[in-house]
Amino acid sequence: MIAEVIVDVSTYHVDRPFDYQVPAEWINVIEAGCRVKVPFGARNVLGFVIGLKKETDIPLHKLKPITQILDMEPVLTEEMLQLARWLKNHTICYEIDALQVMLPSALRAKYEKIIKLQAPQSLPEEVQAIFGKRQQANFKEFERAGLLPLLKQLVAQESVTIDNVVKQQGNVKEIRMVKITEDQHLIEKVIEQSSRAVKQRLLLQWMCQHLGEVLSPQQIYDETGVSSAVLEAVIAKGAAQFIREEVYRDPFTKEVSRTHSLQLTEEQLVALQAITAAMEQPKGQTFLLHGVTGSGKTEIYLQSIQKVLEEGKEAIMLVPEISLTPQMTERFRSRFGEMVAVMHSGLSVGEKYDEWRKVQQGKVKVVVGARSAIFAPFTNIGLIILDEEHESTYKQEDSPRYHARDVAIWRSGFYQCPVILGSATPALESYARAKKGVYTLLSLKHRALHQTLPTVFIADMREELRQGNRSMFSVSLIEAMRLRLEKKEQMVLFLNRRGYSSFVLCRDCGTVVQCPNCDISLTYHRTTEKLKCHYCGYEEHIPQTCPQCQSDHIRYFGTGTQKVEEEIYKLFPEARVLRMDVDTTRHKGAHEEILQTFGEGQADILLGTQMIAKGLDFPNITLVGVLSADTSLHLPDYRAAERTFQLLTQVSGRAGRHNKPGEVIIQTYTPEHYAIELAKTQDYEPFYEREMFLRRRSSYPPYYFVALVQISHEDVMMAAEYAGRVADWLRGNLSNQAAIIGPTTASIARLQNRYRYQCLIKYKIEPNLIPVLQRLLAMYRAEWIKQGILMTVDLDPSTI
Ligand SMILES: Nc1ncnc2c1ncn2[C@@H]1O[C@H](COP(=O)(O)OP(=O)(O)OP(=O)(O)O)[C@@H](O)[C@H]1O
Ligand SMILES: [Zn+2]
Ligand SMILES: [Zn+2]
Numbered sequence: 001m002i003a004e005v006i007v008d009v010s011t012y013h014v015d016r017p018f019d020y021q022v023p024a025e026w027i028n029v030i031e032a033g034c035r036v037k038v039p040f041g042a043r044n045v046l047g048f049v050i051g052l053k054k055e056t057d058i059p060l061h062k063l064k065p066i067t068q069i070l071d072m073e074p075v076l077t078e079e080m081l082q083l084a085r086w087l088k089n090h091t092i093c094y095e096i097d098a099l100q101v102m103l104p105s106a107l108r109a110k111y112e113k114i115i116k117l118q119a120p121q122s123l124p125e126e127v128q129a130i131f132g133k134r135q136q137a138n139f140k141e142f143e144r145a146g147l148l149p150l151l152k153q154l155v156a157q158e159s160v161t162i163d164n165v166v167k168q169q170g171n172v173k174e175i176r177m178v179k180i181t182e183d184q185h186l187i188e189k190v191i192e193q194s195s196r197a198v199k200q201r202l203l204l205q206w207m208c209q210h211l212g213e214v215l216s217p218q219q220i221y222d223e224t225g226v227s228s229a230v231l232e233a234v235i236a237k238g239a240a241q242f243i244r245e246e247v248y249r250d251p252f253t254k255e256v257s258r259t260h261s262l263q264l265t266e267e268q269l270v271a272l273q274a275i276t277a278a279m280e281q282p283k284g285q286t287f288l289l290h291g292v293t294g295s296g297k298t299e300i301y302l303q304s305i306q307k308v309l310e311e312g313k314e315a316i317m318l319v320p321e322i323s324l325t326p327q328m329t330e331r332f333r334s335r336f337g338e339m340v341a342v343m344h345s346g347l348s349v350g351e352k353y354d355e356w357r358k359v360q361q362g363k364v365k366v367v368v369g370a371r372s373a374i375f376a377p378f379t380n381i382g383l384i385i386l387d388e389e390h391e392s393t394y395k396q397e398d399s400p401r402y403h404a405r406d407v408a409i410w411r412s413g414f415y416q417c418p419v420i421l422g423s424a425t426p427a428l429e430s431y432a433r434a435k436k437g438v439y440t441l442l443s444l445k446h447r448a449l450h451q452t453l454p455t456v457f458i459a460d461m462r463e464e465l466r467q468g469n470r471s472m473f474s475v476s477l478i479e480a481m482r483l484r485l486e487k488k489e490q491m492v493l494f495l496n497r498r499g500y501s502s503f504v505l506c507r508d509c510g511t512v513v514q515c516p517n518c519d520i521s522l523t524y525h526r527t528t529e530k531l532k533c534h535y536c537g538y539e540e541h542i543p544q545t546c547p548q549c550q551s552d553h554i555r556y557f558g559t560g561t562q563k564v565e566e567e568i569y570k571l572f573p574e575a576r577v578l579r580m581d582v583d584t585t586r587h588k589g590a591h592e593e594i595l596q597t598f599g600e601g602q603a604d605i606l607l608g609t610q611m612i613a614k615g616l617d618f619p620n621i622t623l624v625g626v627l628s629a630d631t632s633l634h635l636p637d638y639r640a641a642e643r644t645f646q647l648l649t650q651v652s653g654r655a656g657r658h659n660k661p662g663e664v665i666i667q668t669y670t671p672e673h674y675a676i677e678l679a680k681t682q683d684y685e686p687f688y689e690r691e692m693f694l695r696r697r698s699s700y701p702p703y704y705f706v707a708l709v710q711i712s713h714e715d716v717m718m719a720a721e722y723a724g725r726v727a728d729w730l731r732g733n734l735s736n737q738a739a740i741i742g743p744t745t746a747s748i749a750r751l752q753n754r755y756r757y758q759c760l761i762k763y764k765i766e767p768n769l770i771p772v773l774q775r776l777l778a779m780y781r782a783e784w785i786k787q788g789i790l791m792t793v794d795l796d797p798s799t800i
Contacts, residue, residue, distance in 0.1 A: 001021075002053050003019070003021075004018070005048065007045050023065050023066065030049055030069060035049075035107075039064045043162070044068075076103070077377060092773055101400055103375075106353035117136060122157070127150065127154065178242060179243045194237070203231065204239055214243070264303070271300055275287060286438070287418060287441075288421045288423075289444070291424060292653070293653020297424075300422075301317060302332070314367075315365065317385045341358045341359055346591075383418055384411060392798045405430075454655040457476060457663070474665070474667050489621075491604065491605050492625070492651070496627070496631045511546055511548040517753045518750055529541065530542065564607060580606060580609075613651040621662070622661065622663060624654050626664070626666040629666045633673060638701075707761040708761075709793050710757070710794075712790045720743065723743035727759045738762065773795075
């Protein structure tokens, strides 16, 4: 029996399955979709069996056997193996990357190269120093010491061997904890016995203050300063014991009450009927559910899923990002109870693995999750939903560079089931497809309870400045806030921070403090009083004087949420403000806590960034303030206007969703921009028409497709040189219908000390595109990579 195996060597320039022999004793054990270990070159690597066959062209004496099986049950189904092949061609990635992305990270093997000592007597001194008394050392230690060439010699002499050890993560569900006894007398007795051991006594006295507590050993070391030997001695005397504690926590932290289907409105009913009709067909049909904010799209999702469950099938519900899942998952769990699994990046590796297992074993029927949940290993899918389908987080920016929408549609074709793309502000591409009839358009033009959409007022901040108002709040916003505080109604203040941050600027010479590794200004962090690079993580203290001219007139500019919070307290000392941004949501469950506090009415103002723009559904919000509408308009991105319009519409939609009418105040320095003007009417169609006109005029999607090839190198000349070769290659091999723009420098010209160039391909029909790009990639993988070039190809770039 021969197995076709995709091996995990994504630096190898050939991407195809390799044949291996299945040892006789495993013939009925190994199946397609199992992970195995196989010899590859001099190494033993991870691989996925993608098929089994009787014969091979490889001569028998060259055929190597599989050395290890990692799964007794396949981790990937036949459908997943097909999907991987499609992803490989559709996004131009390594098949191994496509296979790996479908698995929870717990199953994505991490390697560690371990160097094992074979002949200790023959080692040079510097190598002996690395091993010390150990029998093995990590490859990285050699790498760091610059001893790789020497290592190679040693391997050749067989003084050492290199092994790839797969680091399995995530199946650890228990950790070792220390439980301190509850019995004070016992500790006192032990203290008496330990009269000479000063450190032990110290620890025991500390334990007296912590009777009955369960702590991790590390917490105890940190608190008391004792070593592990001291702790162990004390435990041996019985003052405490080691216990194993379940680390698995149910990602649903609180109980929810059951809800039932609502009586649908006329519009909702029409939409639901179209969807259920498609389920009965059955056929793979994609619906675009375009419904204004608060129109009850979620209720349609819930009732469609209800139908799926009645048919004994399964459903995948995608939401854009973690910030959405608490309120969303609650709505799903209160309808479907234990049938729901959640999958999002806020879960620990182990929790993700547990949720994945529940799906794989058929213990749940519904998955609510972020992008990667599109790969939930169901085998009888009846419906896939993407809520807020226009969100850019549905596109993965690393290989495989897939869009969850495309994967959803592929899977719907496989299972002959409908897909619902839902949004108040669909992506231009989606709406264009719906208009052409590729997708079926379903519209909800009214809010579910027939509330009016909020009234929107545009505050011209230039005018405010002319009137002498230098604060970040317009007069009208201040007035509106005062009114809400008096009436005890709630409000949302939104700070648009996309591509925008607080930076440090010298008022004398105009120098902006930049990252030394990237061509990007450093961001000021007030809590730590540091400057940080958001791209490479570089950090430094705030300079006291200008690094350029030594002037001490150096200060930070820009408006962070902390600054806004301070300003609010200056204006309204009595206001209760909740801030929701990256800083306040770092710890697990923080989103839930903040939203719950706000929902319970314990705060007047929810102040935040992108995180609060979507999904919130609180009855008492009657005012939404957008502090700076324009910051996302001026990005080097053809979608900047679309993104701004979407954001403004979404955030406005948080106001007046229930009985009380809503008001929105949008502050801007460019009130005449169409994305802002049209956000005022909350009307998608006119914006769509306008934007489509501009896209056509400048040959951008959805009229043209774009593909982006990026090149980077530490040496600017090398980067430029190879970017030039890319452009020449593309011009030489693509038809003259395709426009090749570049090479140009990327919008961030240097990142992590690598210079970045790019070529943009615009095309309408280019049947050769994929093969040409694949050949380019093969050239890169075989040759260029050795020159230190990094190249990426993105067939659906979200920024250009
Ligand atoms: N048929 C209905 N009858 C009564 N209330 C409804 C109905 N449908 C939805 N609602 C309520 O109306 C509110 C808005 O609905 P929902 O959150 O589903 O809208 P949405 O379109 O998903 O909103 P958004 O896109 O703005 O997040 C919710 O409080 C929901 O419970
Ligand atoms: Zn200066
Ligand atoms: Zn940097």
